[in-house]
Amino acid sequence: MRSYPRWTLYASLAVALLLGLLPLPGALQPMRPFWIGLVLAYWLIEDPDRVGLGFAFLLGLVGDIVDGGLLGEQALRLVILAFIVQRFRARLRFFPVSQQALTIGALLVNDRIVSAGLHLALGEPTLPWAYWAAPAIGMLLWPLVFLILDALRFGAWRRR
Template sequence: MSRRDDREGMLVVAGSVLAALVLTVVPLPVALEPFRPYWVALVMIYWHLESGRLHGLGPAFALGLVVDVLTGALLGRHALSLVILNFLLRRFRNRIRFFPPWQQALAVGALLLNDRVVHLWVVGLLERSWPGWAFWLPPLVGMALWPWLFLLLDGLRSRRRGGRA
């Protein structure tokens, strides 16, 4: 792989992460807000599984801090959850990546539910009120969106390669 190909690959990854960050902060109607998936985690999962990019714990932590700052969450909350998510992806990457997208959706749903448990743990440490049932909707929406997001990002990745293997 040439430097130019590697640089173009990183631009596609950075562009998709930037799009996920924008989708994270774009305003939604109040009725749809509980259904917002964790876009950054979904994009990170894709790039980790398919190309091995974003596989380090450092980039996951930094990306989580960016999400914390953009959303106004407790600093480190998303960073912790993305580091744990990334660790689990490193552990199970070879098993998950060869599933078809609809089966991957189940594994992604389990990873996103684990992410919600981490967020619940942080809420419990802060002794705040427990979230309602809508707290559990984003992993389900992310799981439902996974096959289409997978196909979209896979199309971007293969277009960048120009049909090369």
């Protein structure tokens, strides 16, 4: 396996955290893709030696602190996502990007179900229907996220 600079992992996750903080108009806010989940899924598929369940949990705690949400919610969501990706990594890794996108879409729907269940269990306000469009948007963004992170990981930007 080719080595890559460790900063690419941390920089991509920092960018994902920042993308989650970008202001959106009120109507588009519930449709925001789960950027941290997308980037984490990429690293779980491509570098499972550096990224695992503990990493996902810590990243989720950082995400909760940055977002100002319920402490532990994103951590739980990311650990569940990481567990599923790790479980099926051998298959996911060899899927074409289009099939990976469908799988990532299903994982993001599962994430929304977990989040909605947490909100329901804690008596939080129910989530708007537009909230369920975010997994489809994340699924459509997966090929772009995958290609950008692959280019960073393999250093394609240095060859020019």
